[in-house]
Ligand code: HGY
């Protein structure tokens with residue numbers, strides 16, 4: 151790849167877009183991209199990522215949880231590493247860029263550094279995390295938690311929708327879950343973690359900006375609510391005598407929407423619901439739905455979770471149905487490290503883009519990585535702020551700008567403490 155007088159690399163944007171298109175082919179059927187943890191598609195994507203890493207001058211391997219890790223050596227051996235990465239899994243029928251952008255771009259950047267023979271006093275590791283979305287087993291951040299030393303081995307017994315336990319799925323996938331405990335990285339060998347990600351919101355586009363430096367990642371709570379009523383005949387049970395689990399769930403969902411509209415920065419979503427027995431002429435005896443509540447302020451989120459639970463309890467008691475709530479994920483918000491924000495922002499300015507700081511409403515692997523190292527994030531504009539949808543879209547021009555920023559950041563990177 152050529153560096154022109156203007157400092158731009160010919161084909162940088164199109165090269166990144168081509169790789170993102172290639173990765174998107176590893177998808178289950180349906181619209182958009184569906185690549186779940188420990189599946190054939192995960193394996194195929196991981197192999198392609200490893201081959202790109204090797205082409206870029208890195209050593210590459212898959213670890214015991216299914217992360218792919220590429221290492222670009224420093225000028226000396228055993229130097230500490232700057233970690234850069236994002237996740238290779240997707241939501242169901244998601245887009246091509248959520249996660250993948252933050253894997254493909256750093257690999258492409260390292261290919262450029264390698265071609266130019268540039269090495270640094272620190273190593274660079276690109277990590278393609280195995281599962282950030284938590285689609286298959288409901289537990290998120292699996293890959294980053296393993297590396298940060300907070301992987302809870304109890305999740306290995308959780309099952310997917312086919313009843314397969316995670317440990318068994320991992321063995322079938324070809325990795326050894328007994329090795330996960332030893333993936334935890336000592337903080338001493340890590341200089342920081344940086345993630346490039348699409349914004350997944352409308353702020354940058356509305357302000358006509360390509361790039362933004364993330365200040366903090368909002369925390370989130372995920373719950374499953376099960377309402378048990380009494381199934382019955384849709385034609386014979388009078389309306390006043392029903393214990394309909396689904397109408398109770400409907401009222402609960404509206405209460406969640408109402409409460410979560412009451413504070414700035416607070417959001418609540420019911421993304422999945424099922425009713426049983428599930429027939430046109432049977433009053434639902436059971437309704438199960440998920441609740442996702444997030445806020446930039448952890449105290450606001452905790453208060454919302456408590457208030458929403460209390461309100462649903464009241465609704466269920468009035469309607470004569472039973473409620474059971476299971477909190478299956480809870481993550482506090484995470485502040486990005488000021489020194490990494492400053493260096494990312496300096497890189498944005500150096501490539502001629504205006505500085506902008508914003509917070510992330512979406513969750514990211516940095517939330518887990520913050521336990522072991524300082525975290526920084528760079529957002530790139532996406533069309534209409536659309537994400538978790540097949541219509542997710544970015545431009546090749548913005549991809550090139552984000553890669554140039556990352557290159558600039560790496561070249562000027564100053565660890566917080568002397569190596
Ligand atoms: O759901 C999230 O915030 C992220 O996209 N995993």
Ligand code: MN
Pocket residue numbers: 241248283538
């Ligand atoms: Mn996502």
Ligand code: MN
Pocket residue numbers: 237248249282347513514
């Ligand atoms: Mn993501």
